[in-house]
Amino acid sequence: MIKGVLLDLSGTVYLDDELLPGAVVAIERLHARHIPLRYLTNTSRRSRRTMVKKLRSMGLSIAEEDVFTAPRAVRDYLLEHQFTPWLLVHPEVEEEFADLVGEEPDAVVLGDAANAFSYANLNAAFRLLLDGARLLAVGDNRYFRERDGMSLDAGPFVAALEYATGCQAIILGKPSPAFFHAATSELGCRPQEILMIGDDVLSDVNGALKAGMKATLVRTGKYRLGDEQQICAPGACVCADLLEAVEGLV
Template identity: 45%
Template sequence: MISGVLLDLAGVIYDGGKVIPGATDAVARLREVGLPIRFVSNTTRSNKQAVLDRLDGFGLSVTRSELFTPAQAAREWLGQHNRTPCLLVDPDLVADFHDLVGGQGKALVVGDAGEVFNYQTLNRAFRELIEGAEFLALASNRTFQDVDGKRSLDAGAFVTALEFASRKAAIVLGKPSPQFFLSALTSMNCSKMEAVMVGDDAETDIAGALRAGLSEAVLVRTGKYRLGDENLFKPAPTATMDDISAAVDWIIAARSILP
């Protein structure tokens, strides 16, 4: 039985500045059949309000409680552990960390900082780590689909470089962290055995969700997907569909078939 749906955003709902054809209607159909939805995105180049505004511009009404981002998870971690953030993130993401000051030391927070990544910023981050800062990675993706339609380096490469240099393992807060998926499911009172994830990244979205215990995960052939991705990582997708419209068809059909 499927009782809840997790949807990735970039590459599934939109690609660059354009909504993927059929995506808005696909989300509406999930709502019409009464399936609760959470949007789980690893985007770290935009703050949460900017993501909500973008979705609204695409004709998708999404509440703050329906959108889960790594920056949100980082804020919660920093608050729980009483740490002050040292940010190596895109300037647009800084707003999500305003007014956070802890009394138990620092935590380096690394996201996809884009052009901010250079020797000086990475070296400052390295020095924070060897001087005792905790290490938080908003995500560990290898690549993302850039605005020119080609894949570009994502934050994972820089996180790995800092791990190598500092000999300190990062705490990954976004996908594929099991807690990220499970937090979204908890918010809609959905068991992981009754949940399905839809994403375009076979490693982070799909294998990550299945390793977290979700019963189903559907890979779509849009966004960063490339031919053969469904065979590269384990666990493999439950199904691979052309786009979110086809994925929603599969979910609605499976909902009435699965026990």
């Protein structure tokens, strides 16, 4: 019995600048049945504020506090452990960390920096890591779908810096169980009563399964034929899109 739902955003609810077909209907149906939901995203090319603003402009009714973003999880971790960050993030996400940066950084924060993934920036991050800084990353996602094709996400750059230094990154967004559980605790449900719906088999589906939840892989966004073969445990199903995933519930 599913009592709460976690939704991925990019590739599941929207793609580029448009909501995916059926997304609004699916979400309205969850609201109508009083099934609480939260959004859980590793997207890090926008701050939470501008992301919610953009989703509203597309026609989605969404509250900022319902959105759990990986950059926010990184921010919480920095505060909890009193790290001073050095940012390798998209310029639009810098505002999330503006009050935390300082002269003597001891943590490299890696998001989906897009064009800010220059050789000079990667090398600067590498040298900080060699000097003992920790590597904190929004996620280990491999890629995501954009209008003109698949694009590299943060994960490959995490892999590059881990390989170069021999260090291991701390992943704070999906598939970190702590990230899933932070959202779950707000829903007032136990993990096994939660369904996570997303288009990334590793980050969304396997992450949720490892956090003790149910999961549905949607064949939208970055989905590629055969992705379902990478599902790591029982308890997951595969649907055409978000609407089909929700129809099974309500």
